[in-house]
Amino acid sequence: MPTLQEQARALGDPTRHAIFQYLTQASGAVDVAELTEHFRLNHNAIRQHLAKLVAGELVVEERAASTGRGRPRLNYRPHPAGGSRWGNTGPFERLSLLLSEMLQKGDDAETVGHRAAQRRQRRPARDADPVVFVADAMARQGFDPSVERRKDRVEIVLKTCPFESTAVAAPDTVCAIHLGLAKGLAELTDGRVVVDELVARDPRRGCCQLRMHLETDDG
Numbered sequence: 186m187p188t189l190q191e192q193a194r195a196l197g198d199p200t201r202h203a204i205f206q207y208l209t210q211a212s213g214a215v216d217v218a219e220l221t222e223h224f225r226l227n228h229n230a231i232r233q234h235l236a237k238l239v240a241g242e243l244v245v246e247e248r249a250a251s252t253g254r255g256r257p258r259l260n261y262r263p264h265p266a267g268g269s270r271w272g273n274t275g276p277f278e279r280l281s282l283l284l285s286e287m288l289q290k291g292d293d294a295e296t297v298g299h300r301a302a303q304r305r306q307r308r309p310a311r312d313a314d315p316v317v318f319v320a321d322a323m324a325r326q327g328f329d330p331s332v333e334r335r336k337d338r339v340e341i342v343l344k345t346c347p348f349e350s351t352a353v354a355a356p357d358t359v360c361a362i363h364l365g366l367a368k369g370l371a372e373l374t375d376g377r378v379v380v381d382e383l384v385a386r387d388p389r390r391g392c393c394q395l396r397m398h399l400e401t402d403d404g
Contacts (some may be wrong), residue, residue, distance in 0.1 A: 187241050200224065201234045205243055205263075207282030211235035212248075213321040214247065214260035235261055242303075265347055276327050283362055294358045298365025302363035308373045315374035315399070316341075322370050329391075339378065341395040352388035360385045360393070367395050376400055 187195075196202045207223065213287050220231045238244035248257045265276060279301075286297050296328045302322070309318040309372055316332060316339050323330045327347030333340045343363075346352050352359040364383040377400055384394040 192241045192243055195237050195243060198234070198237075199239060200226070202229070204234050205238055208244060208261055209263045210341070211262075213318070214249075214262045216323065217224050218250070218258075220261075228258070245275070251332045254372050262321075262325055265325075276353075278347050279326075280351060280359075280362075282309070284358075294361035295365035295368070298362035298403040299368075299369035300365075301362075302369025303373065306370060306373060308375075311342060311375075314369070316375040318374060319367065319370045319397070323395075330395075337399040337401060339397045339399065343391065343393045343395060345391045346393070349388045356385060356388070358386075363393070367397075371397065 194207060198254050204220060216230050217228055221228055236243060241244050244261050245264050247260050249260050259354040274394050282299050283301060287294060303339045305344050306322050309389045320330045320341055323341065323343065327345065328343040329341055349357050368380045379400060381396045381398060384396065396404060
């Protein structure tokens, strides 16, 4: 991981720092076109700033799902580990807050996870893909998800666990938080996607399976 000084240099440019802050406050992954429109800079300038943020492990670059001809567009989101140094809360800081909430309020882990999702995430647009919405939100939490669809059945494979070491020691609690988080996100889609179960795996290897289904108009 880059040193604190290297990341500080990456954020030293005011425009680059503003781009990083924009990404940390966005409700999902952001593409170059959105940044170009917001900052009123040309595409090449935005890409150069993003390249330095990616190199500093402050931002993650990922390819969006292909929608036809041409290259898939690139999306950007805060790095789940590196961003916490610069005002973007890291995974273990988030976990400590959730565990503290459990102790203070006396709620179970799933309830706290559900509440956290609805507190942190804005409701998506009505025409937004509900599965992409859930997957993007899980990606921002550090799960590195991949989506598999079979008609109305959806499986999101969570390739990494952002709370890995704690999940090894207390899997029931951490997995319940994750399940609540997923259910809270799904509920924000107005019931268009429903979480059925979370199939837990060894957190050191990842690949837990979040199984969901899409609700159709005919039920």
